[in-house]
Amino acid sequence: MNAIEIEGLSYSIGNKEVLKDINLTLQEGRFLGIVGPNGGGKTTLLKIILGILKPSTGTVRIKGDSPINAIKKGLMGYLPQALRIDLNFPATSINVVLTGLYGEIGYMRFPSRPHYEMAMEALRTMGMEELAFEIFGNLSAGQQQRVLAARALVGHPEILILDEPSTGIDVVGQEDFYHLLKRLQKRLNLTIIMVSHDIGALTGYVDEMACLNRTLHYHGSPVHALTEDVLSRLYGRKVDIMLHSDACEKCARLKRE
């Protein structure tokens, strides 16, 4: 079954067309990476899939249903890009993870023992168990991302949507994180959509790659996304510098293979 079907989607703000003619189908249990330049519309596309934004034209189906219904069924877990949260917000890690269960707990009810256990389990999966009772604002950027990933996972979603989850995480931590996602994907048959800046690192983990800059320039196997043709359409001339810099040594290596 298809986890996600997007047809003829476009999205405009005022008279600015942010997304145009997007068609995208993703099967259940697949790991999709989305790359593209800043301002290319990646976050906007994720928010439309989640139902936070309404498309100007076109349709989005999540397991055959509308995003709003998918949310009601708790099908999707979301890790947003930069959460602008006050460092002094009164929340511990486990409080944050528990909020991921609020929909499931329902109105006029409060978290109980089993919910705390589920939250603890999600933190353990992310290697954050020891910081469960630490104030969220006191954590490092990487630790916050892991807590938010635990939050996205705690309700056992079928589709996990991550917007640049590796921002602020060092390279080693980042690879660990991708490994972890890969394992979860296999173990739980999760469908994962992840936006990332780092094409090189992404290539080794995802099943499919989509290149987005206002419209989809490529969707298919990750290795072929790294052709100069695709990349230069996506990023313009700057791609040359990127491909040959140390930062993207891995892209070059993958390209040669």
Place this chain on the structure above:
Amino acid sequence: MFEALSYGFVQRALIGGGLLALFSGIISVFVVLRRISFLGSGIAHAAFGGVAIGFISGINPLLSAILYSLLISYGIEAVSTRGRIAEDTAIGIFFTASMALGIVLIGISRKYNVDLFGYLFGSILAITHEEALIGSVVIIFLIILIILISKELYLITFNEELAFVSGIKIRLIKSVFFISMAVAIVLGIKLVGIILISALLVIPGATAHLLTKRIVRMIILSCVIALASVTGGIFLSFYFNLPTGGTISLLLAVFFFMAFLLQRLLRDGN
């Protein structure tokens, strides 16, 4: 202490004021975390227009103030979300326009009386049996309501998009919160008056936030601080013949500065 308690009007003030303190203690936490204290004080000043309409038309001024405040909160929301006007601008316009409407209406009616003074500076020691009874029932209902939606309110305050993806009806929860806040504000006018309402709406939560970063503790502390200030203010004003609203607000400010110093000392200590 015991002498004061033998007076019916002191008893009524303590019960009504105490319940209202608990309610504003809870509301205050969310006002502070959502950073909407300007909206709160805007609604209080706008309520003055509602009070004046009540005076002129013969409706109970508190009732007309509640209805008018709800209308104004809705107006602020509508103008700032649909138009291209920033929320603080919308608040500034509605609040001064309503205050001005109140001043003009009262000028026309030529009823400059003590009551008016009571709305500006509070008159908790003058509440009637009927007001105390109705007020208490309303506040108890609202306290229960706000506790029942506190979980959703907390998540919306943390992040609205995450709340949305968790399937929470954001508009519904926010409406319930804003209505509760408007009612708390208008009833709070009885306690400390329009001019000082921000003290009740902001200081308990802000003081609690200085002392803890755990949400449940923060709400409890906020309620304790509000309760201590309100009951303390009622007693002090009774014995020393001070204006009650001013005394309550001053006590709140004293708590805030004590917490501020305490927090500085604790932080410098380690």
